[in-house]
Amino acid sequence: MSTTQLFEDITFTExxxxxxxxxDLITKKYSIVDDFFTLEEVSTLKxxxxxxxxxxxxxxxxxxxxTNQEIDKTIRGDFILWIDEKKEEPTEQLFFxxxxxxxxxxxxxxxxxxxxxxxxxxxxxxxxxxxxxLDTFQNDDRRKLSMVFYxxxxxxxxxxxxxxxxxxxGGDKTILPLPGRVVIFESQVIEHEVKRxxxxxxxxxxxWLKTR
Ligand SMILES: O=C(O)CCC(=O)C(=O)O
Ligand SMILES: [Fe+2]
Numbered sequence: 001m002s003t004t005q006l007f008e009d010i011t012f013t014e015x016x017x018x019x020x021x022x023x024d025l026i027t028k029k030y031s032i033v034d035d036f037f038t039l040e041e042v043s044t045l046k047x048x049x050x051x052x053x054x055x056x057x058x059x060x061x062x063x064x065x066x067t068n069q070e071i072d073k074t075i076r077g078d079f080i081l082w083i084d085e086k087k088e089e090p091t092e093q094l095f096f097x098x099x100x101x102x103x104x105x106x107x108x109x110x111x112x113x114x115x116x117x118x119x120x121x122x123x124x125x126x127x128x129x130x131x132x133x134l135d136t137f138q139n140d141d142r143r144k145l146s147m148v149f150y151x152x153x154x155x156x157x158x159x160x161x162x163x164x165x166x167x168x169x170g171g172d173k174t175i176l177p178l179p180g181r182v183v184i185f186e187s188q189v190i191e192h193e194v195k196r197x198x199x200x201x202x203x204x205x206x207x208w209l210k211t212r
Contacts, residue, residue, distance in 0.1 A: 018105045021184060025145075030166055030185035032175060039154060041094060042179040046151040048091040049081075049121045049203055057081055058123060077128030078194075080120040083205070095119075095205065099147075103209060112144060112209070119147075119207030124162060126201065130194035132167065135187040135208065142210040143187035150177040151203040161198035167191040177202055 017033060024031030037045070052058065058079040063072055085096050099117065106112050124130075135146045148164065156162075156178055164183060166173040168190070175183055185192070187208060194202075 012108065015105060018102060018109075021102070022106070022110060025184065025186065028168075029189050030168075030173070030183065033182050033184075034178070035180050036098070036182040037149065037180045039180060042151050044091050045095060045149075045205070046179075046203055048089070049123070049151060049205075052081055052121065053079070053123055058121070061122070074131075075133075076130040076194075078122045078124045078130060080122050080206075082118065082120045095149075099207075106209075113211050114144065114209040115212050116142075116210045117207060118210065119205055122204045122206050124194065124197045124202035124204075126197050126199055128202075129162075129196040132165075132191055132193040134189075134191050141188065142212055143208040144211055145209040146185050146187045146190075147207050147209070148183045149205040150179055150181050151205065152177050152179050152200070154179055156200075159198060160200050160202075161196050162200075162202040163195045165193045165195060167193070177204060 021031045021033060058081045060073075061076050061078045061080045063075055083092050083095070085092070099119070103114050103117065107114055136143055150156075156176055158176065162177055164175045164177065166175070166183075166185060175181075
């Protein structure tokens, strides 16, 4: 191997925003980034979500894993559509390009060993919520990091409800579903809840980085 080749392999550009995510995760087990997507990107993703939602391709969310699913509206009331990266739809490619860049950074710097991921669009109509829960199912410890990206209009007000509440040792953390924002947290540790949506439809992409 030549010297240049060697240097190419070890050259590594530090990314400030990703570094902050990592240090947040180490110290608090969650991180909030407000400008992960630009408002323009949010509106592109939202448009794609709404087209699919109007086509009726969303389904009522269920609780449990693939083999053990149960629909219980008293626990969660959102509608979801899984996103297939292999379909190579242009808008969703934009989404995965950013997520994959973060994943490869995490894998280079954190030894998290993220091998797979899964993401779905979610719509919470007015009146719906997702009761306090942990994102891991019985006998399934593959989900390491949960990620939620919000696709709402700019100016989501507290009175619209739909806050994400993280239940932390030091008290609760309430997070508004603002466009461009991503919340990342440890799936196996942090219990959380989506408060009832009081007005408007709450739009998001939720997903998990998994070890296999
Ligand atoms: O939409 C959110 O803020 C969180 C969603 C959630 O907890 C889930 O889908 O498991
Ligand atoms: Fe969750």
